[in-house]
Amino acid sequence: MDEKGLASFWDLGNSLRRGDENSIGEKEHGTKVFFSSRKIEVITVKDEKKYHAVMNEPS
Secondary structure, eight states: OOHHHHHHHHSTTOOTTTTOTTOOOOTTTTHHHHHTOSEEEEEEEETTEEEEEEEESOO
16 A cells, blocks of 8 residues: 555545445454554555554554
8 A cells, every 4th residue: 555545544434445346345344453452563565665654552
């Protein structure tokens, strides 16, 4: 995912895939993971550019 996708990842309930017939799942199903974690780290690469984000104590 790119920078826009990464920002959407942290916005619970927001999905860039909503309405995409070729996509499975929707945001919010993993919400429990956010609130039962001490740290969430996301590393993603798109078009050879690396994006990295960390959230400590998300609850």
